[in-house]
Amino acid sequence: MASLNVLVLVCLGYVALLFLVAFAADRLAATGRSTWLRSPLIYTLSLSIYCTAWTFYGAVGYAARSGLEFVTIYVGPTLVMIGWWWGLRKLVRVGRSQRVTSIADLISSRYGKSNTLAICVTILAVISVTPYIALQLQSITLSFSIFAEADPNNSYNEIASVFWVAAGLAVFAILFGTRNLDANERHHGVVTAVAIEAVVKLIALLAVGIFVVWGVAGGVTDTMARIDASEIGQWNIDRGRWATITFLAAAAFVCLPRMFQVMVVENDDERHLRTAAWAFPLYLLLMSLFVIPIAVVGLDLMPEGANPDLFVLTVPLSQGQQGLAMLSFLGGFSSATSMVIVAAMALSTMVSNHIVMPIWLSSRGSGASVSGDVRSVVLLARRVSIAVIMALGYFYYRLSGGGAALAAIGLIAFAGIAQILPALVGGLFWRGATRTGALAGLTVGFVLWLYTLLLPGIGGEVMPAVVMENGLFGLSWLKPQALFGIDGLDPMVHSVMWSLSLNAAAFCVVSLFGFPSPIERLQAAQFVNVFEHSAGPRGWVGSVAQSEDLMIMSQRILGAREAQVFFHAEAQRQGGRGHLPEPTPMFLQRLERELAGSVGAATAHAMIGQIVGGSSVSVEDLLAVADESAQLLEYSSQLEAKSDELSRTAHQLREANEKLTQISLQKDNFLSQVSHELRTPMTSIRAFSEILRDTEGLQPDEQTRYATIIHDEALRLTRLLDDLLDLSVLENGQVNLNMGEGMLAEVLDRAVSTAMTGASREMRILRNETNERIPVHSDLDRLTQVFINLIANARKYCDATAPELSIRVHEVGGKVVVDMIDNGSGIPRDSRKLVFEKFARVSAERAGGAGLGLAICREIMQRLGGDIIYLNGHQGAAFRVSFPSGYQLAAQ
Amino acid sequence: MSAEPEIDPGDPGQVSHPPVFLERQGYRRRRLMDAARLLPLIGAGLFAVPLLWSGTSETEAPYSLSSAIIYIFGVWAGLIVLAALFGYGARRLGRSSDVPGPEPD
Incomplete structure (x- = not known):
């Protein structure tokens, strides 16, 4: 008989072996020579942590109590794996592309990185999984007790052994699970150890099964006969439970934190799913193949009242198969340890990432900018979390008394964790799912699960009998196991139906009426359309x-x-x-x-x-892209504005340049014309003065004539210079106007008499004296100068045989208008624009003046606030002089 | 669905547009995927068949557990074999075309 000490030694040796394997695998992975560690086989085997001690031992007990119903626990995951193309593929792709660290992280990341949701999921997971961990402790303790009973020198203490098992598992999980600093990195060591444990438990169960079928029952046919003859030999299942538990197992398979850990977080290559899609169902099939035979044979062989949960151990023991029993014990031990390690790892990641770290960071005040010691804080948080979770499991076991009530807790945990399903599936397939919807759904589901299943199910007096009988506050429709008066359902079916359907309904309705934040919508698109955004399947x-x-x-x-x-x-x-x-x-x-x-x-x-x-x-990347393009946009619009401004300036510069060029041209013209005008009289002066100086014996009359010419030319020069000076003064605006008052008629009289003095030709001046009786307030001398100029021009240039000049005077709106129209042929149309320019002369042959007269006239009139224009539409030359009369102006 | 990025026809770095009709092999692969998707539905249906069994009428003898075991495990094994065949087929077809092309989503 194996003593308890041997058993403990075997356990320790086994754990040491696992630790060595994990250590070697980590080293191998670090050096990069670990292709087989990334094989689909290891991935498939690591999924087997689905089969915990509860399924290893409990499946036989389950079968002994309710026949084939236990198979639903495996059928659900089988369907999920076979249907990987529908959901798991997307889940794994999302998990990898978003670098998700846990299911809480996935949910929070999908709904706009909401930490509230992450905390909710974490709490839900901790509450659901803690009893599950207690279950593992119980199974290990029970298996110990089986060997202890058989040990003659029995010094077995159940409470102490539970404590040591829990402590040992905690140390194991801490050593394995928190070796890597980076949560994103794969824990090759743990996964490899889990794979080995998967092989051990499969071999153990198969060995017991083969022993039972061929060693005890005597072959397949005999076994079948025994099955039909046994007390569970009739096909009799609760249909509701069959469908519900299948569904529940499928949901839990995806939502359980430890399953998520190995399936998504530890996934190296999503192509592994293709292999696992058939290999994992095969594993499950093998695990459940001998369950019924073991149960039936156990019921036959073992005495009445023996715990069917331990048939896997007790049947070989009762047949004296110590070695087989030891192997079976190791199988159960493997199931429990692998589950506890991975679950504790997954939960501790969630707790430290979503609860401890936010609190720690906010307590530090400075936010995430502190970098140096964060990693060690994360590690410490994880280690403490593992210890706390194990302690919770231990206390739960102590509180619940470790009785048969624990056996039901597996399914209750499934139902609790399945509350994540609506938010998860909705998040992966429905872009309209919102954070508030997920929160509402989770809350409703969690509360209903707590009220209808967990509290009534965990035994003791947690849920008062009054509430169970009469409903909360005495409201009969609030009876925990008969909500809304629907009675007679199996409590499990009842709870799952209500909690999940109301969960999903709340999730959908709140999502429909809510409006997600931008980051939520971005993440929704990233998740739902993950195959359009992420790269194809590729190794790392x-x-x-x-x-x-x-x-x-x-x-x-x-x-x-x-x-x-x-x-x-x-x-x-x-x-x-x-x-x-x-x-x-x-x-x-x-x-x-x-x-x-x-x-x-x-x-x-x-x-x-x-x-x-x-x-x-990631969304941060997208936001950064958006920021960058916004900056670019702003920058380019600034550039555009600047370029507009520049082109405007350039346009103005071009105009200024043209003006300058024109002015320069005008100046050149002016200079050349001035020098030309000066040159002509100078030439004759020089010529005649040379004659006077050099010619001997000039007659006095000749001398007089030449001197007269010189004098005349000098006068002409003086006049020209006077005109130029006059023009320059007028143009520069330096002229002093000598304002005075008088009648227009007098001004015209003086102008006519001055202009006609010494005229060689007679010219009739036509005037209307009555119109001219207009008082004017102006510089009368300058005004006279203008009129003299105009009349003199008419006298000089009018080519009619009997020249006439008509002077017409009007007064229009405070303006005095004087038109001077002669009866000559007028100025040619082409030249009309030019007559007011300096040195502009209509015809060269009748050059009398320097061509400055009209230019001076225009300058004078502009100084006086009036104007002088050439009037079109008359036969002869017609000029209109207009200027303010000055009196109305003064009156105003 | 289109996992492949949009391809610029004038770009020398790209080969061609994805064809409207697939060649025979691509077509086979997609139909294989369709079948693979159908599999869990068929499985769920087959696993639900036992719900119809248990003798509602008192006269009928209830089914024996051994036949139920044979049925359930038979269905289970069948599903596994089919899934394995699909996986193998998908890998074979996928490997010959090398690049995992756009899945018919």
Whole structure:
């Protein structure tokens, strides 16, 4: 008979072996020579933590009590795995692209990274899983007690052994689960150890099964006969429970934190799912294949009242198969330890990430900017969390008394954890699912589960009998196991139906009426359309294939030629011969910088991350992209405004330049004309003065004539210079107007008499004296000068045989208008624009003056506040002089 | 669904547009995926069949547990074999075309 001490030694040796394996696997993974660690087989075996001690021992007990119903626990996960194409594939892809660390993280990440939701899911998970951990403790303790009973020198203390089992498992979980600093990294050691334990428990159960069928019952046919003859030999199932538990097992398989851990977080390559899709159901099939035979044989062999939960152990023991019993014990031990380790790891990640760290960071005040000691704090938080979770399990076991009530707790835990399902499935497939909806659904489901299943189910007097009988507050429709008066259902079916349906309903309705925040909507798109956003299935190992992808992407952004040159240069820098460089971090950094020049830093980072990291664009990346493009947009609009301003300035500059050029041209013309005008009289003066000086014996009359010419020319020069001076003074605005009062008629009289003095030709002046009786307030001398000029011009240039000049005077709206129209042929149309320019002369042959007269007239009139224009539409030359009469002005 | 990025026809780095009609192999693979999706539904239906069994009428003899075991485990094994075949087929077809192309979503 194996003594208890031997048993303990075997356990310790087994644990030490597992630890060695885990350690070796971690080392192997660190050196990168671990291809078989990433194989689909290891992945499939690690999924087997679904089969806990509860299923290892409990399935037989379950079968002994209710026949084939136990199979539903396995059928649910089988359907989920076979249907991986529907849901698991998406779940795994999302988990990997979003770098999810736990199911709470996934839910929170989907609903806008809400920490409230993460805390809710974490609490729900802790409450559901703690009894489950207690169950493992119970199964180990019970199996110990079986051996203890058989031990003659019995010094077995159940309470103490539970404590030591819990403490041992906690240490084990801490050593295994928190070795890696990074939660995102895969725990190769743990996964490998779990895989080995999966093999051990499968072999153990198969060995017991084979022994029972061929060693005890005597073959398959005999076994079948025994089954039919046994007390559970009739096909008699509760249909509601059959369907409900199948569904529940399927839901829990996805939602259980430890399943999520191995299935999603520890997944190396989503192609492993393809293998696990058939291999894991096969594992489950083998695990359940001998359950009924063991139960039936156990019922036959064991005395009345023996605990059917322990048939796997007691049947071999009763047949004297010590070795087999020991193997079976190791199988159960494996089931319990692997479940506890992974569950504690998963829960501690959730607790530390979503509860401890936020509190710690906010207590530090400075936020996440502190970097140095965060990692050690995370590790410490995880270790403490594991210890606390194990302690919770231990106390739960102590409180519940460790009786048969614990056996039912497995399904209750399933029902609790399944409350996550609506939020999870809705989050993966429905973009309209919102954070508030998920919160509402979770809360409703959690409360109903607590009220209808957990509290009535855990035994003791947690739920008062009064409430059970009469409902809460004496309201009969609130009876925990007959809500809304629907009676007669199995409590499990009743609870699952109400909690999950109302959970889903609350989730949908609140989601429909709510409006998600932008980050929620972004995450929703990322999750629901994960296959459009993330890269195809790819391992984590870097390869040249990534370089090809990078090349294709870079060609699109940089241009084909530039990209090829850049890649070639990088390949040469790395010393390779090919055209494609290895995707080293250095190269990636340079490429990212190169791309950032074209598309912005955030986009470049996201693009390279998408190809190399296998992870999709995160919301932060997207927000950064949005920020960057907003900045670019603003910058470009600023540029546009500046460029507009510049083009306006350039336009103004061009105009100014044209003006300057014109002015310069005018100045040149003016100078050349002035010098020309000066030159003509100077030439004759010089010529005649030379004659006077050099010619001997000039007659006195000749001398007089020449001197007269010189005098005349000098006068002309003086006049020209006077005119120029006059014009210059007028143009510069330096003229002093000598304002005076008088009648227009007198001004005209004086002008006519002055202009006609010494005229060689007679010219009739036509005037209307009555119209001219207008008092004017102006510079009368200047006004006279203008009129003299006009009349003199008419006298000089009118080519009619009997020249006439009519002077017409009107007064229009405070303005005096004087028209002077002669009966000559007028000024040619082309020249009309030019007559007021300096040195403008209509015809060269009748050059009398310097051509400054009209220019001076216009300057004078503008100084006087009036104008002088050429009137079109008359036969002869017609000028209109207009100026304010001054009196109305003064009156105003 | 279109997992493949949009392809610029003028881009020398790209080969061609994804075709409207798949070649025979791609077509086979997609139909295989359809069948794989159907599998869990069929499985759920078959596993629900025992719900119809238990003798509602008193006259009928209830089914024996051994036949129920044979049925359930038979269905189970059948599903596993089919799933394995689909997985193998998908891998074989997928490998020959090398790139995991757009799945018919």
